Amino acid sequence: MTALLDVRDLKTHFFTRDGVAKAVDGVSFSVERGQILGLVGESGSGKSVTGFSLLGLVDPPGRVVSGEIVFDGTDLIAAGEKTMRRLRGKRIAMIFQDPMMTLNPVLRIDTQMVETILAHEKVGRAEALKRAREALTMVGISAPDERLKSYPHQFSGGMRQRVAIAIALLHKPDLIIADEPTTALDVTIQAQILAEVQKLCAETGTALIWITHDLAVVSGLADRLAVMYAGLIVEEGAASDVIENPMHPYTRGLIGSVPQGRAHGRPLQQIRGMTPSLLDLPSGCTFRPRCSRADEACLAVPALDTLPGERRVRCVHPFGEPCKENPVS
Amino acid sequence: MIVYLMRRIGQSLVAIMVMATLVFLGVYAIGNPVDVLINPEATQSEIAATIARLGLDKPLWQQFLIFVKSALQGDLGNSFVYGRPAVDIILERFPATMELALVALTLSVVIGVPLGVYAGLKPESIGGRSVMAGSILGFSLPNFWQGMLLILIFAVLLGWLPAGGRGETVQVLGMRVSFLTWDGLQHLLLPALNLALFKMSLVIRLARANTREVVTQDYVKFARAKGLSTRRVVLVHVLKNIMIPVVTILGLELGSMVAFAIVTETVFAWPGMGKLLIDSIKLLDRPLIVAYLMLTVLIIVTINLVVDVLYSFLDPRIRLSEVKG
Amino acid sequence: MTGEILATGGESAAPLRRTKADSPLKRILAAFFEDRLAVIGLVVFVLIAAFAVIGPWIVPQNPYDLAQLDIMDGGLPPGETSFSTGGTYWLGTDEQGRDMLSAIAYGLRISLLVAFVSLGCAITIGVTLGVVASYFGGRIDSLIMRVVDLQLSFPAILIALILLALLGRGVDKVILALVIVQWAYYARTVRSSAIVETRKDYIDAARCLALSHRRIMFRHLLPNCVPPLIVVATVQIAQAISLEATLSFLGVGVPITEPSLGLLIANGYDYLLSGRYWVSIFPGIALVATIVAINLVGDRLRDVLNPRLQK
Numbered sequence: 001m002t003a004l005l006d007v008r009d010l011k012t013h014f015f016t017r018d019g020v021a022k023a024v025d026g027v028s029f030s031v032e033r034g035q036i037l038g039l040v041g042e043s044g045s046g047k048s049v050t051g052f053s054l055l056g057l058v059d060p061p062g063r064v065v066s067g068e069i070v071f072d073g074t075d076l077i078a079a080g081e082k083t084m085r086r087l088r089g090k091r092i093a094m095i096f097q098d099p100m101m102t103l104n105p106v107l108r109i110d111t112q113m114v115e116t117i118l119a120h121e122k123v124g125r126a127e128a129l130k131r132a133r134e135a136l137t138m139v140g141i142s143a144p145d146e147r148l149k150s151y152p153h154q155f156s157g158g159m160r161q162r163v164a165i166a167i168a169l170l171h172k173p174d175l176i177i178a179d180e181p182t183t184a185l186d187v188t189i190q191a192q193i194l195a196e197v198q199k200l201c202a203e204t205g206t207a208l209i210w211i212t213h214d215l216a217v218v219s220g221l222a223d224r225l226a227v228m229y230a231g232l233i234v235e236e237g238a239a240s241d242v243i244e245n246p247m248h249p250y251t252r253g254l255i256g257s258v259p260q261g262r263a264h265g266r267p268l269q270q271i272r273g274m275t276p277s278l279l280d281l282p283s284g285c286t287f288r289p290r291c292s293r294a295d296e297a298c299l300a301v302p303a304l305d306t307l308p309g310e311r312r313v314r315c316v317h318p319f320g321e322p323c324k325e326n327p328v329s
Numbered sequence: 330m331i332v333y334l335m336r337r338i339g340q341s342l343v344a345i346m347v348m349a350t351l352v353f354l355g356v357y358a359i360g361n362p363v364d365v366l367i368n369p370e371a372t373q374s375e376i377a378a379t380i381a382r383l384g385l386d387k388p389l390w391q392q393f394l395i396f397v398k399s400a401l402q403g404d405l406g407n408s409f410v411y412g413r414p415a416v417d418i419i420l421e422r423f424p425a426t427m428e429l430a431l432v433a434l435t436l437s438v439v440i441g442v443p444l445g446v447y448a449g450l451k452p453e454s455i456g457g458r459s460v461m462a463g464s465i466l467g468f469s470l471p472n473f474w475q476g477m478l479l480i481l482i483f484a485v486l487l488g489w490l491p492a493g494g495r496g497e498t499v500q501v502l503g504m505r506v507s508f509l510t511w512d513g514l515q516h517l518l519l520p521a522l523n524l525a526l527f528k529m530s531l532v533i534r535l536a537r538a539n540t541r542e543v544v545t546q547d548y549v550k551f552a553r554a555k556g557l558s559t560r561r562v563v564l565v566h567v568l569k570n571i572m573i574p575v576v577t578i579l580g581l582e583l584g585s586m587v588a589f590a591i592v593t594e595t596v597f598a599w600p601g602m603g604k605l606l607i608d609s610i611k612l613l614d615r616p617l618i619v620a621y622l623m624l625t626v627l628i629i630v631t632i633n634l635v636v637d638v639l640y641s642f643l644d645p646r647i648r649l650s651e652v653k654g
Numbered sequence: 655m656t657g658e659i660l661a662t663g664g665e666s667a668a669p670l671r672r673t674k675a676d677s678p679l680k681r682i683l684a685a686f687f688e689d690r691l692a693v694i695g696l697v698v699f700v701l702i703a704a705f706a707v708i709g710p711w712i713v714p715q716n717p718y719d720l721a722q723l724d725i726m727d728g729g730l731p732p733g734e735t736s737f738s739t740g741g742t743y744w745l746g747t748d749e750q751g752r753d754m755l756s757a758i759a760y761g762l763r764i765s766l767l768v769a770f771v772s773l774g775c776a777i778t779i780g781v782t783l784g785v786v787a788s789y790f791g792g793r794i795d796s797l798i799m800r801v802v803d804l805q806l807s808f809p810a811i812l813i814a815l816i817l818l819a820l821l822g823r824g825v826d827k828v829i830l831a832l833v834i835v836q837w838a839y840y841a842r843t844v845r846s847s848a849i850v851e852t853r854k855d856y857i858d859a860a861r862c863l864a865l866s867h868r869r870i871m872f873r874h875l876l877p878n879c880v881p882p883l884i885v886v887a888t889v890q891i892a893q894a895i896s897l898e899a900t901l902s903f904l905g906v907g908v909p910i911t912e913p914s915l916g917l918l919i920a921n922g923y924d925y926l927l928s929g930r931y932w933v934s935i936f937p938g939i940a941l942v943a944t945i946v947a948i949n950l951v952g953d954r955l956r957d958v959l960n961p962r963l964q965k
Contacts, residue, residue, distance in 0.1 A: 089556030101547035116555040469946040471896040585809035
């Protein structure tokens with residue numbers, strides 16, 4: 001079975017006055033139908049830009065420079081705006097980070113939901129309203145009729161995110177890109193939304209790309225994890241493998257910085273230094289200046305090595321060295 | 330909401346009273362009110378009679394009370410030139426000015442908003458830059474100069490439109506209006522355009538700045554991610570958000586349009602209140618000047634009040650916070 | 655109100671490049687000179703101002719010395735030769751044989767004089783009241799700001815017109831009217847930026863050092879208000895020139911003996927329709943060029959000095 005989404009060597013660069021920021025610089029991954037992929041990284045690692053690139057929503061001065069995004073047999077980079085528009089919201093939906101900002105403050109909820117339906121299907125307003133109501137019920141919003149007539153500011157943050165999810169689910173898309181959808185919410189609401197999304201995706205067979213900086217959130221949710229650093233995927237694999245046996249020093253650092261019950265009393269690990277400026281990336285391995293294992297070998301750009309068990313890692317000195325296959329033979 | 334309304338009305342009343350006091354002081358305290366309010370051509374006995382009637386021989390505070398009392402009754406004295414109550418004469422000219430101001434306001438929105446949104450969506454394009462350059466020119470050209478150029482081009486050189494006057498009018502709801510007859514419309518077009526140009530530049534800048542801000546908002550990107558057409562994103566999601574500041578500012582600017590109509594009416598010989606004011610200043614018809622000032626203050630304060638209240642209805646966010654507060 | 659919108663309404667078309675100059679002033683100047691239109695505006699304005707200053711010594715006649723006028727030269731189109739002196743009237747003459755180039759030089763002087771003198775007075779009054787309001791706060795603040803709000807809710811032209819209707823014509827009276835109309839803009843601008851500063855720690859520190867009120871207000875608070883003040887002042891100077899011209903055009907501004915550009919245009923208005931365009935058009939062009947040049951500079955200054963846009 002071919003993958004639902006196959007991204008090959010995607011490069012999205014921002015052409016600013018100060019130089020070219022290579023926000024995404026050769027990212028490849030694929031997502032199967034119904035699969036949940038966690039895309040993890042610090043802010044500025046290019047994970048959100050990757051998400052926007054998939055939908056063709058990168059705003060100037062940024063643009064997709066090269067690569068392939070094959071979605072269900074169609075290359076989205078080659079596709080025109082018309083094809084993209086038909087796809088957006090219908091087959092690939094997106095949920096944004098800040099629910100306070102994603103709903104238009106001056107339009108009522110019903111307007112914002114009905115327009116999404118009418119953008120893709122020729123149905124009557126009554127029918128569209130009915131579907132909007134169902135979608136709201138599905139995401140656990142009570143009294144949907146009343147809610148439909150409200151304005152976004154009358155809702156709490158969690159509620160708004162539920163509405164945004166309901167909008168994303170309106171057309172039962174094949175893929176939802178969720179860009180840090182729970183970051184701006186309270187922890188309890190976060191858990192509710194997570195559980196809700198997981199359930200809904202399982203029910204509808206929707207694949208999900210969950211973009212987050214928070215490994216703890218995504219570890220229980222995702223089937224696979226891809227860790228991004230400075231525009232590149234540095235490690236990829238089944239979620240449990242990556243969490244339990246991180247091979248890239250950066251992934252290890254990320255996991256070490258998550259507080260865990262078992263490690264109670266022990267100091268949290270930190271990744272020293274800061275995310276490098278995309279305008280001025282270090283040569284060779286971009287993680288080199290922050291890595292405790294770095295040496296001269298890291299001055300060359302490491303390749304993304306494929307390991308057994310659909311594991312990939314971009315490091316010269318990965319942890320768990322014995323597992324590494326030797327390509328020279 | 331009611332509390333807010335009451336407070337707002339109270340503020341407006343204070344503004345009117347302060348302005349009335351200033352006008353009173355300007356007329357009665359700075360100048361000699363006998364000179365100001367009494368026709369220079371009046372006979373000695375007429376002067377004495379008027380002094381007695383207006384109480385100009387009484388102390389200042391008593392005069393003030395008389396001024397306020399008669400102003401409240403709508404009496405701001407008789408015009409020297411027309412020999413009739415000044416308020417009546419101004420109210421006769423009021424519809425012409427209002428028509429001009431409203432048509433100009435409409436023009437500035439209908440032309441200004443699309444241009445501003447366009448310039449906001451494509452700030453780097455040649456079109457967008459031209460619109461901005463045009464708007465700098467629009468508010469740099471003094472009103473009267475624009476009017477003269479319009480007359481020179483469209484009336485003198487091309488001969489397409491009349492240079493002045495109001496043209497044929499029809500009676501609607503007891504007011505004479507020009508825009509319903511072809512002749513009247515031709516007469517209206519140039520002055521309305523003249524009055525509109527400055528505000529249009531303002532609308533363009535306002536619409537552009539707001540558009541640039543709105544398009545970076547997540548909800549616009551989300552709207553695109555929902556698969557909406559660019560048309561719908563711009564016409565509904567962007568436009569609805571920028572219309573709130575534009576309408577608010579423009580509402581407030583309606584008052585200044587009434588004032589700026591003074592210039593346009595003079596250039597185009599449009600028989601409104603503004604031209605009447607300039608004529609009165611030249612003829613030293615002071616009761617008319619006082620009446621014009623008081624009425625214009627009333628109009629502007631009322632407009633500001635109405636716009637403020639309307640604004641709270643227009644923006645759902647404000648509406649809620651007012652209900653809460 | 656209008657000035658406010660013009661001062662804050664737009665924003666730069668392109669993000670400003672961070673230049674590697676060391677002082678803020680150098681950086682601002684460098685950013686300013688990146689915009690070609692603004693530089694053109696500045697050059698044009700400097701030329702116009704220079705012409706206004708030295709004009710009387712270089713133009714062929716004093717247009718208000720009747721002895722120098724020759725009625726034989728009346729109504730000559732641009733480029734014609736004088737019947738009496740043999741000199742060329744590059745911009746034509748009016749019906750009294752007055753050289754328009756000379757008239758414009760003298761008119762510009764009056765227009766700019768009125769605008770800059772009123773600017774100076776209005777800034778002094780507005781800044782003082784604005785700083786006082788923000789520094790002392792409380793009742794003084796609300797009193798001053800009430801007056802400002804009240805005044806700004808009425809159109810400038812209306813207030814100026816009424817004042818002049820009561821006071822009569824005259825250069826000094828026009829200046830007075832412009833000062834009364836404009837001070838409120840400066841008061842509001844200064845107050846809004848100073849109020850932010852008064853909440854900062856260093857003002858508290860200055861108070862703890864028991865520095866005098868005056869010293870804190872003018873040495874510590876005021877410098878922070880300078881950038882927005884410059885922006886508002888450029889917008890307002892253009893407005894002042896335009897307003898003075900309008901008032902003079904309406905016949906309530908400067909007297910006939912001291913005609914500014916606006917009055918020259920008004921005088922030529924009747925001839926405009928009969929074909930002697932130059933009597934009105936050339937003073938108009940001079941007026942518009944001045945205002946456009948200032949606005950171009952102001953537009954760029956606003957972009958350059960706006961801290962929100964400096965990334």
